[in-house]
Amino acid sequence: xxxxxxxxxxxxxxxxxxxxxxxxxxxxxxxxxxxxxxxxxxxxxxxxxxxxxxxxxxxxxxxxxxxxxxxxxxxxxxxxxxxxxxxxxxxxxxxxxxxxxxxxxxxxxxxxxxxxxxxxxxxxxxxxxxxxxxxxxxxxxxxxxxxxxxxxxxxxxxxxxxxxxxxxxxxxxxxxxxxxxxxxxxxxxxxxxxxxxxxxxxxxxxxxxxxxxxxxxxxxxxxxxxxxxxxxxxxxxxxxxxxxxxxxxxxxxxxxxxxxxxxxxxxxxxxxxxxxxxxxxxxxxxxxxxxxxxxxxxxxxxxxxxxxxxxxxxxxxxxxxxxxxxxxxxxxxxxxxxxxxxxxxxxxxxxxxxxxxxxxxxxxxxxxxxxxxxxxxxxxxxxxxxxxxxxxxxxxxxxxxxxxxxxxxxxxxxxxxxxxxxxxxxxxxxxxxxxxxxx
Ligand code: GUN
Ligand code: FE
Numbered sequence: 135x136x137x138x139x140x141x142x143x144x145x146x147x148x149x150x151x152x153x154x155x156x157x158x159x160x161x162x163x164x165x166x167x168x169x170x171x172x173x174x175x176x177x178x179x180x181x182x183x184x185x186x187x188x189x190x191x192x193x194x195x196x197x198x199x200x201x202x203x204x205x206x207x208x209x210x211x212x213x214x215x216x217x218x219x220x221x222x223x224x225x226x227x228x229x230x231x232x233x234x235x236x237x238x239x240x241x242x243x244x245x246x247x248x249x250x251x252x253x254x255x256x257x258x259x260x261x262x263x264x265x266x267x268x269x270x271x272x273x274x275x276x277x278x279x280x281x282x283x284x285x286x287x288x289x290x291x292x293x294x295x296x297x298x299x300x301x302x303x304x305x306x307x308x309x310x311x312x313x314x315x316x317x318x319x320x321x322x323x324x325x326x327x328x329x330x331x332x333x334x335x336x337x338x339x340x341x342x343x344x345x346x347x348x349x350x351x352x353x354x355x356x357x358x359x360x361x362x363x364x365x366x367x368x369x370x371x372x373x374x375x376x377x378x379x380x381x382x383x384x385x386x387x388x389x390x391x392x393x394x395x396x397x398x399x400x401x402x403x404x405x406x407x408x409x410x411x412x413x414x415x416x417x418x419x420x421x422x423x424x425x426x427x428x429x430x431x432x433x434x435x436x437x438x439x440x441x442x443x444x445x446x447x448x449x450x451x452x453x454x455x456x457x458x459x460x461x462x463x464x465x466x467x468x469x470x471x472x473x474x475x476x477x478x479x480x481x482x483x484x485x486x487x488x489x490x491x492x493x494x495x496x497x498x499x500x501x502x503x504x505x506x507x508x509x510x511x512x513x514x515x516x517x518x519x520x521x522x523x524x525x526x527x528x529x530x531x532x533x534x535x536x537x538x539x540x541x542x543x544x545x546x547x548x549x550x551x552x553x554x555x556x557x558x559x560x561x562x563x564x565x566x567x568x569x570x571x572x573x
Pocket of ligand 1: 365
């Protein structure tokens, strides 16, 4: 395949040779060029240097004032909750019963799954999200539909069938045995098929028996490179209920720890009310705690303590996620804006560079995919977003006061921006969303 060029302002993050590096190490090219071949970044640098290296006649797309950044990554979202978002008047356990468990029953129908997956993936791409870690419903067909749609679009998605065998409507429950067998069949069908990755998904401790959590642990031992996701310490009533269901556990984290669910590929949504010894276990096991600010505010769950969770004395790895439909926006820009406000209330600071790091390379590192996504270094997939910081009158007006200060511009984008600021989204070098050609 011939090389193509994308020319414009480019912001990306640099990866240190050992895979480490920090959020301060970014590159900003005022007149940059991205050379793409076979879906990956072949070269990146100043346009003046790279223009001459392109074969003659190679197409170059030019973005005059927009900003090109790596595609956003959402590390916690529920695919069957597109019609749960914006359901009012309840905190977690009521919200699940009144809205979520009603809606998710519709995913027994493969037609509903397929229409839902189409809408969901279109919506992610419209918002600049090119990779997501997603919960399906209890029905394996929801995950089949999701991965099939993702495969069509060439996106990298991480997802799994929810395992839940108690404290939910009969139509939404599996058993320890069927959840094991269905998850295993999905792993064999989808894990590492192209860019798709499987995630073992026990919903949370309230909806699984000890036997089912053990089955989840067995899957992780059998397939060591699949991911794991669940919810942890989101709401005070939830925590009390978990401790009553598992009287032998030292704490909520211990319920998962005892069955082998902690580890470097494990994603724990929320982690708002954890005790020090639980944070220590998450840190020791290199598990990831996912900050879901719009959801935590909307469902009234609490204020995530990022500084304490990530404290250098025992740093827990951090992800950032929307948690739609508990979350209120598909936009990682809006998610970063709410993260900023939560941290303000905690007396903490979220510099815009750190916020953009979290949405891109930070979440990629949490997935151990830093060499593939979340950055635009040579060899990475050419998954990127073209952002317009003048997309709305309010943004345009505010931008009049900012001259070439990238940090201020990033802050305007995350504070005032949403899907309207996403001019275009590319996956493997192909344009999969263009705001000017869509409603
Ligand atoms: N805990 C268990 N299930 C869910 C869910 O669907 N959303 C959220 N936010 N928390 C949960
Ligand atoms: Fe969630």
